[in-house]
Amino acid sequence: MNRSITSGVVSVVSAKIAALVVTALSTPLLYRFLGASAYGEYALLLSVFAIYMIFVSSGITDGVRKFLAEDRTAANWSEHVVGFYFRLAILLAGLGALLLVLATRFGLVGLAFGSELTIYFYVLAALVITAQFRDFGRKTLMGFGLERYSEPLKVLDKVGFVAVAIPLTYLGVGVMGALAGHLFASLLVGVVGLLLVHRRISLSSVFSSPTERFPRTEMLTFNSMSIALIFLMMSLYHIDIIMLNRFRADSAVGNYKAALTIAEFLWFVPMAIQTVFVHSTSELWSQNRYQKISELVSRTTRYTFLLTAVMAVGLAALANVAVPIYFGAEAKPAITPLLLLLPGALGFAIARPILAVSQGEGTLRYPVIATGGAALVNLVLNLALIPPFGMRGAAVATSIGYGSMFVFHCWSARLVGFDPLADARLSRAALTTLLAAVPIVALSTAITNPWIALAVVPPVGFGIFITFALLVGAIDIAEPFEILSLFPDPIGAKADGISDWLVSRETDGAGRNWLQSLLFLAGLSLLLSGLAFGILDPGI
Numbered sequence: 001m002n003r004s005i006t007s008g009v010v011s012v013v014s015a016k017i018a019a020l021v022v023t024a025l026s027t028p029l030l031y032r033f034l035g036a037s038a039y040g041e042y043a044l045l046l047s048v049f050a051i052y053m054i055f056v057s058s059g060i061t062d063g064v065r066k067f068l069a070e071d072r073t074a075a076n077w078s079e080h081v082v083g084f085y086f087r088l089a090i091l092l093a094g095l096g097a098l099l100l101v102l103a104t105r106f107g108l109v110g111l112a113f114g115s116e117l118t119i120y121f122y123v124l125a126a127l128v129i130t131a132q133f134r135d136f137g138r139k140t141l142m143g144f145g146l147e148r149y150s151e152p153l154k155v156l157d158k159v160g161f162v163a164v165a166i167p168l169t170y171l172g173v174g175v176m177g178a179l180a181g182h183l184f185a186s187l188l189v190g191v192v193g194l195l196l197v198h199r200r201i202s203l204s205s206v207f208s209s210p211t212e213r214f215p216r217t218e219m220l221t222f223n224s225m226s227i228a229l230i231f232l233m234m235s236l237y238h239i240d241i242i243m244l245n246r247f248r249a250d251s252a253v254g255n256y257k258a259a260l261t262i263a264e265f266l267w268f269v270p271m272a273i274q275t276v277f278v279h280s281t282s283e284l285w286s287q288n289r290y291q292k293i294s295e296l297v298s299r300t301t302r303y304t305f306l307l308t309a310v311m312a313v314g315l316a317a318l319a320n321v322a323v324p325i326y327f328g329a330e331a332k333p334a335i336t337p338l339l340l341l342l343p344g345a346l347g348f349a350i351a352r353p354i355l356a357v358s359q360g361e362g363t364l365r366y367p368v369i370a371t372g373g374a375a376l377v378n379l380v381l382n383l384a385l386i387p388p389f390g391m392r393g394a395a396v397a398t399s400i401g402y403g404s405m406f407v408f409h410c411w412s413a414r415l416v417g418f419d420p421l422a423d424a425r426l427s428r429a430a431l432t433t434l435l436a437a438v439p440i441v442a443l444s445t446a447i448t449n450p451w452i453a454l455a456v457v458p459p460v461g462f463g464i465f466i467t468f469a470l471l472v473g474a475i476d477i478a479e480p481f482e483i484l485s486l487f488p489d490p491i492g493a494k495a496d497g498i499s500d501w502l503v504s505r506e507t508d509g510a511g512r513n514w515l516q517s518l519l520f521l522a523g524l525s526l527l528l529s530g531l532a533f534g535i536l537d538p539g540i
Helices: 003-069 077-105 108-113 115-143 147-170 175-200 203-207 216-247 250-286 290-327 329-361 365-416 426-446 450-472 479-484 491-508 514-532
Strands: none
Touching: 003 077, 003 115, 003 147, 003 175, 003 216, 003 250, 003 290, 003 329, 077 108, 077 115, 077 203, 108 115, 115 147, 115 175, 147 175, 175 203, 216 250, 216 329, 216 365, 250 290, 250 329, 250 365, 290 329, 290 426, 290 450, 329 365, 426 450
16 A cells, blocks of 8 residues: 555544544434334434435546546546536436425325325425535545545534534424534535636536547446446445335334444545545556555555454444443343344445455446346345344344355456455454454443443453464464554654564564464453353453
């Protein structure tokens, strides 16, 4: 991973952490102010809107950031790309909003979702327009490599939503108040984003016509394939909620959405990597640097597995404590679906960077087939399991669907032309997860005070996990510092020096006593297991 890609990932991760903090603080308030039933209605509306916006927006946003990032010598390439996609964005936003209004006005929405939800779709029609320009502005900035501008806009979107939605729902406005928050935030971010784009490329380019050699057909083909890809992927996110709404009460949908929200916290780093890799690896593909791509994605796969796995183990260990504290006692039914969703969420996390690199190549045939396979697995299992088992059936079906994404996209990657497993060390990463899970779960079980458990288990568990990862060779001791060395100075320079020193120490044979470390961790595991099962008195 070179420094430019790293800086992009750092910008995206930093913004996602900030957005995650805002979301983490606001979601339980929104759940409490709306109640489980109204929160279920809100979740259903967002799921329907997300799927609808695929046809309005996804081809545009993926296309503009891919083609802006490509190293092409055509005159005024950037201006023509921005103009082409801006015209398309305006056309599809207007058409999308009009169709939604007509479907609502003539009763199609009421027939599909019930008359009590009809009024909300008029707000969603307005949101189609504001969300279109919000996403166009952000993704255009990303295509220029300006993540330092595009990512703070995502934080602004979250803050703007919270500033309006939380007070309105607290005052009893309900779902309409939450939708008003989205409308205000997307309008604000859309205006700011387009102004930032205008500073780089004049939006008057919308009126300029490119030459006959401009690759309109290539772009439209990519758009159509991108729409198919995003539709299939978004079906993995939302089909379970939509189907669960047909067979269970709104409160069940609300609690299941709460479980999904927590499980999806695992994705914030993989999603940041995916976001940057689409346009960053487009340049590598255009330069035919296939070996570099394989090295980059296989190492990223390994890091993604380890980072997501330690978070999944921590969430599983603390689920009984964290869910009632976070959402309230009403959300206790969400605990079991959360535990069932975590394995699949881990698989989907690992698949994300692999998918992004395939998208960067530009030929989306195999990624679409791979995602379609996972979507089909997800659909069939949800149809089979939701009617008899409700939330638990949805969680099992979705978890398997999520996990199959990794398998299908490893197959797709090899056909596209790179090897995502060259240095992934999956068996060692899986062994690390299994070994570390025992003392981490034992520790969380031993600590009976929930607040102490939340304070102690994450840092101690992370330390245990990293130690096991080093012991089994899932990561080398110098690797964390190799990653930090790519950061801007002074962090990069100092980390580079430490990395060189560690490599030389290992080369000279002056290292750690692995047997002693293994015995120590075995003793720690036995101690924590003894505490968990009451053999020893924890004294806490």
